[in-house]
Structures are given as C-alpha cells and as structure tokens.
Amino acid sequence: MRLTFEQLKQEFERVLLARGVKAELADECATMFAQTTESGVYSHGVNRFPRFIQQLEAGDIIPDAQPTKALALGAIEQWDAHRSIGNLTAKKMMDRAIELADGHGIGLVALRNANHWMRGGSYGWQAAEKGYIGICWTNSIAVMPPWGAKECRIGTNPLIVAVPGTPITMVDMSMSMFSYGMLEVNRLAGRELPVDGGFDDQGNLTKEPSVIEKNRRILPMGYWKGSGMSIVLDMIATLLSDGASVAEVTEDNSDEYGISQIFIAIEVDKLISGDNRDAKLKRIVEYVKTAERSDPEVAVRLPGHEFTQLLAENRRNGINVDDSVWAKIKAL
Ligand SMILES: NC(=O)C1=CN([C@@H]2O[C@H](COP(=O)(O)OP(=O)(O)OC[C@H]3O[C@@H](n4cnc5c(N)ncnc54)[C@H](OP(=O)(O)O)[C@@H]3O)[C@@H](O)[C@H]2O)C=CC1
C-alpha cells in the first residue's frame, strides 16, 4: 500500500504516545522513522518500528534518558547515552561532532550505553548536508559468524561514510553482504537476493533470504574482509567509548542494547574552495560513471545518488509500505 509521510508519522506517534512516551519525544522519534521510510530505507524505517516498540516495552530503551558528556579531550568527546532512544541520541551526537569539527577541523564523539540507531546513513547524511564529511559506525549484538565459523560472534556493525556535494555521495553499509533488514525487504517482496547473502544449513552459499534469516549464517561483505572490518570497528567503538563490545552486549545483556557508537565530522570548506571542491568531485563522479558498462542497459551509479530522486518519487506517489508490516503496526 502507499501511504503519505503524515499517515506514517501519525501512526508512529499514536503507538509511542500510547506507551507513555512524552509528546515532544514521540513527535521527534515518529518524524525520524517517517523520514527514514520516506527516504526509501524501509528496512530501518517502517519495517523496523515493531522491533523498536518491542524493545521499548521490554525496558531496553529508556525514553526519558538523556545523553551526558563523560569526558572531553579537545576534538574527541566520550558520551553516555544511558540507553536513551537510539535514533534521537545518534542525531544529537552527530550534531555534537559537527560542533567540534567547527572548532577543531575534526570532531569525534564516542557513545556508550546506546540503543539501535535504525538507519545509520541518517547521521552521515546529516553531516554532509551541513558541508562536513560524516563518518559513523555502531557495534551490535552478535548476529554474524566471523569468517571461517558457523556461530555468530561478530556484529553487522554498519559503517557510513558521507561526502558533501550535489548530490551527496554516501556509503551506508552493513559489514554483512546484506543487513537482516534487507534480507526481510527481499523476502517480503518474494525476491531472491541479487548475489549470495549467506550459507544454507549444508554450508552452501545461498541467495534465499529466509534461509539466512533462520540459520543466521549471514555472509560478511567481502568474505574475510567484512569479518575483519566488523571486528576492528567493534574494537574502536568499544575502546573510545569505554563501552560494551559485541561480546559484552551479547553475553551480558538479555537483548541488543547498551551498544557502542562512533560519530565523526570533518571540515571540508576551510580546506578547499567551493569551486575547487565541486570541480574535483564532478571529475571523480564523471570518471566513474562513464566507465564501460558490464550491461549496456544498466548505468554505473554512485552510492547515495538515488536518494534525492527516491524521496521526490515517494513524496509525489506516496510511500510503498508492505501490507503485512503496516498491519503489525496498526495492531500495536
Ligand atoms: N545495527 C545496525 O544499526 C545496522 C543497520 N543497518 C542499516 O541497514 C541499512 C541497509 O544496509 P545494507 O544492507 O548494507 O545496505 P545495501 O546493501 O542496500 O547498500 C549498502 C551500500 O551499497 C550501496 N549500493 C547498493 N547497491 C549498489 C549498486 N548497485 N551500485 C552502487 N552502490 C550500491 C548502497 O548505496 P545506496 O544507498 O545508494 O543504495 C549503500 O551505500 C543501512 O542503512 C544500514 O545503516 C545495517 C546493519 C546493521
């Protein structure tokens, strides 16, 4: 079905208010979920809302908690989220990293005791829209086997790198070949994955999302490379935030909360003139896009470049929401 931004926001807000979330917080949180969905990232917008409510009801998320600064070291700060609402706090932390970058050229905020932030790209985009390079990542509960294993011991730990420009170029990617959210999107659409996404129970690579969702033998992106990146991203987030690692979250907690996150903003405009920046970015983009195509019918595209058009289409035609997901939300 197709819904408007307002219909989404109103329903999200209804569910949040009914669970005692204060009006201002419910409005802000519902807006972020609706914005993520309107941007076309259904996996971590509307589709993820029931799971967010389940963790709110379980007490994993403490809606009235507010992040506090634990330590300041010039361009680096360490904050404690106190298990506040994940997307609202992540937005505040990227804004803080931008403030630090404004004064120091670069700003890094390390956050502990955090909750799932939904679409990581929201925070990279947030920085890039203000003219800063935005880099952020999070650890998670163990949901991926390290390369060579069958048992989940590492996180999907998405890494986001956003570069300001027109349009913004942004890589927002799980350390797994597909996020669980994208497995669900493909399953709900009745699609096979475009490339192998994990192993079946016999240890063979598979494109079948439901098999991977069930056995959790999800494939690290780039095989051993994604596995290694997941591990070092976890280590850095854990050390700089003095927070919980994937191992601690998984072994010490009853679910995925109390995670660790990194937010980095880097100044650009004081290092290169606007005209020079745009000319250089244009040359990179054109050089990439004009490569001889594998399939003459399929254009080479850069990550993040489709969001502007996707947003315009969703605003014009309505946002395509899976019926079964909407039924779940209406029943909350
Ligand atoms: N614990 C957590 O918080 C987790 C959150 N997530 C979130 O889930 C969402 C989905 O992650 P993921 O499954 O990795 O997303 P995708 O695999 O859909 O996309 C990953 C990246 O690859 C780019 N890309 C995809 N297809 C192409 C293509 N054909 N050509 C060029 N670039 C391409 C995407 O650009 P584009 O966006 O333009 O398509 C994006 O930057 C993200 O927002 C992520 O932050 C994921 C895992 C865990």
Ligand SMILES: O=C(O)C(=O)C(=O)[C@H](O)[C@@H](O)CO
């Ligand atoms: O992969 C996802 O999608 C995703 O958000 C995660 O990996 C989460 O960390 C975990 O909750 C599994 O959904």
